[in-house]
Amino acid sequence: MAAEARPTILGRIGDMTLPVGILAVMAMMVLPLPVTLLDAFFVGNIVLALMVLMVALHSYRPLDFSSFPSVLLIATILRLALNVASTRIVLTDGHTGSGAAGRVIQAFGEFVIAGNFLVGLLVFAILVIINLVVITKGAGRVSEVSARFTLDAMPGKQMAIDADLNAGLLTPEEAKRRRTDVAAEADFYGAMDGASKFVKGDAIAGILILAINVIGGILIGTIQHSLSAGEAAQTYILLSIGDGLVAQIPSLLLSIATAVIVTRVSSSHDMGKLIGKQMNLRRAWVPVAGVMALLGIVPGMPNLLFIIAAAGAGAMAYFNRDLAEGEDGEVLPPEQGDAAGGEDEDSEGIVPEDVADNAPISLQIGYGLIQMAGGENGALVSRITGIRKEMSKAMGFVVPGVRIRDDLSLPPNQYRIRIGHRIVGEDVVYPDRKLALPGGSSTRKLRGIEVKDPSFGMDAIWILPQQVTEAEADDYVVVEPESVIATHMSQAISSHAADLIGPDDVQALLDNLANSAPTLVESVVPKLVPLHTLTAVLRHLLSGRIPISDLRRILEGLAELSGRNLAAQDMAEAMRPQLTPLLLQQLGPINSPLPLITLDPELEQILIRARQSGDIDGGLVIDNGLAQTIITSLAEAQDKAAGEGKTSVVVVANVLRRAFSAFIRPHMPDAIVIGINELPEMRKVEVVAVIGGQSTLPRPKQ
Structure with a gap:
């Protein structure tokens, strides 16, 4: 029991950490803090900022640190709370000396000022300008543009995922994960657009807090504590600059982390490896070495430094000479470099998918039909998607995705439909024409390519688009080329539905039925009817065009037949009178x-x-x-x-x-x-x- 309770207790403690921490931060703004505790919080704030920066640098893609906007908000609130707490101590006890606000603030102030107030103020101003004008402003602009572009591209990415799913390039699980990533990416950049405003506001707040501490401290020191203007300035400016630097350095680190995250490009390397990989180019280091060498021989220049820099650039060019290069000197991607250096040139470009295509349904098209499947409209993919939905509803199980692949061995306008590895249909379509089917009252013979309709075997003619009006006026039915393929695909799926369902698909249907009838499923499969027998029965029903959507009735009927020791085909035949009305009502x-x-x-x-x-x-x-x-x-x-x-x-x-x-x-x-x-x-x-x-x-x- 103790072993089981421990993770639960730890989980509850983890769940309580963030709410308690937020309440503690809010309390810091109201309640006075001991100096020792204030020092500890300042050090912890710096550690948190460094940790966030390191995580940002080692993320492979922005979504790897999707909690960054929330972390940035919490870190900003913590820093502002520390500013409020330190300001209270500075203005209250600053007259007692430079150590009144703790050793961290004293050390930062004395180290930067070094006995010169003006130097301290200028250094602080430079840090604020770097943070506010350069890093924060640039990161905010990148966040805004990224959020806008990501939201604009979201519909296109969703359509591309649907197209890949329908073409069989993705499994439903992969498609679901990619849709989740697209939505998370849009949410992330939208949140970053707002989070960048926190960084900008934090930098501005640092300037205002410094000014308040300096002016308020001098007034309090001279008026309330009878200090001279020089003594008050020396004490309160040191404390104010130390306080500002303790807050500004973590703010600068978080601003850099923000800029790193929003400018990050997804890759398989962290930022350090990615930059090193892309900058280690021999062709780039050679001219750098040459320019440095020329500057090193110019009179009046620090020749030794430039010569050393030229030698360093030359060394980088020498050590990077082993990168994969093409015959003309062009650097190839790693994949191409590996292929070029392979032992067997005949196997170049061959992958297992080219040898064994395990797609349940595939559509091979000649290169002349590629525009129908991958063009801007993607009409063929949309039609096939509609066919899959209709057939799934009609037959009672989810029809697998159709993988569309180009095949250069086919004539340009030919397509081929395969169920598994078996070719079940093929024909020729003309993407620049339309198929005209004669009606009952058609009398005119149209000019075009005379063919047989692949789905119904009727006489038909491929006509030009400008003949459509003439054909429709003579009672011809005009069909788009993608509709011809989709209808042929529908007929092939209907005729071979029994080949498209297997034990895994049947188990998925049972799992779905178990949500509403768990006792029925548990009592029939596999106790009375094994899964493979149920699969065989469903296949026999589908071969006779009988829908299997009423799985509850099928299981109930099989339960009654289980004691008669019938073969799967005989079971299916006995079930037909109860299920045939499902087919007839579709007609x-x-x-x-x-x-x-x-x-x-x-x-x-x-x-x-x-x-x-x-x-x-x-x-x-x-x-x-x-x-x-x-x-x-x-x-x-x-x-x-x-x-x-x-x-x-x-x-x-x-x-x-x-x-x-x-x-x-x-x-x-x-x-x-x-x-x-x-x-x-x-x-x-x-x-x-x-x-x-x-x-x-x-x-x-x-």
Whole structure:
């Protein structure tokens, strides 16, 4: 128990340190301090200023010291409180001698003044000018400009992160971290813009406090304590300058730290290493040595000093001769230098990502399409982002990010869609043209490049932008080139959704469901249904276009089926009647009739017998002529329904559904096949086509 309580007690003490310290600082402004305690606080103030400066110098980037504005505020308040406390002591006990305000103030005053009041005042004035006019003013201007530029660039940085996330260059965790860094950077520079005003006000306050101490001290010494003007000036000016220097030196250190932080550029080195790395250039030291040598032989100059400086610059040039240089003498970055000096020139520029691309979905584009993905508008990335969101909602799981990469091996206008390492689609688009799809009443043939639409296989024409008005007037549907790729991508994702979900994705869905139904998740997975079995069931459902968004119902159904010792595919088939309504409601309004394509009863019986006589479980072994007739008839019926704006569904007998779906999927991947028992009881239906005939159907193979 004691071991567990100790961190908690220490944590509470740490949490109480700052509030108690702030209260103590406020008390210093009101209550008189002993001289010994005042000396200790002055030394502590100098230590704090030095510590802040060292941390600023050793930070790799400004956000590494994101608490600097708050530290600066606290240090400024502490210093002003010490000024108030020391002023009270100086004006109250200054007449007793130079040691009245403590040994620290006395030592600083006697060391700087050295018996001359005017020298002390001038040295203090110079320190204030350096702090206020040079360092503080410059740092304040840099803070103001940095804050303005950072806030202006924030939307662009957020869009760039979204683009990299959609292109698959970032994981969601990396994107979240980068968004947090962008927001923190904006907050930091905004706070620094205000914090720099603290430094400026502190420098001005130092001047005013010195003037008050000198004038007030002389008046108090001469009027209240009957000192002569000379004695009062000697005592109170020494104490005032010592007090001012004790406060001004930490103020100067914090001003330097502020300037270091706001002028810092993010890198993998601290400031000392960064400056040393960038200034150790042989090409820079050689001319410096030459100029110093020339000055060293000019008569009347301190020749020895210039010769020594020339020798030092020459030594720097000699010791820096080993830096990586190109053949023409140009200094290369370390990465290029390493590559140039490699043992195997054939492996230059090859990284593991070039050998094994593990992106779940990738889009490879020729160089002619790069402008669509990385141009100012980024239209392709935006369209793909919209497609991912729509498909994720429709299918019930988060579709992985799409990695967009250029591929110089492809023709300029070609693109290729891959699911994993498998190519699932490719075609050609023309970024300077638009794709025109003819409508039902189109009569005019447009000039352009005649093609097949990659998504639906319809006749289409790539036309020039100036032909758009003409095409739309003749009932053509004009599509942007990025929409062509995005629609093709949508079709590929829908057809291969089962390949995009794995155990990790399923576990993420379970973790999300556990927030609302923890008992259900805990009792089913993995006690009744192992995670790999659940993953296989979800994959089978997705292969049949069934959404898996209602994971609660899926788990409840699997719990009921767990005792029947079924295979994953059989479990999925048994779950379909409960889940198919989720698919059907996406095809159209539930109040409108559902378009159905049915099979002629005789054809259906033939197919059922073909399935039963097949030597492959669940497969159809039928005559090629019959197969061609079925495929052609189905395609015509679906095209007719699509022309009327309807998405039709093929309905077959329950025992035939799985085999018939596998039969037509290679020819019609978008066709939806359901069993008669999967039709919702309360849903209106409309039979738009019946496939088959009574006299022309070939018989199945025996």
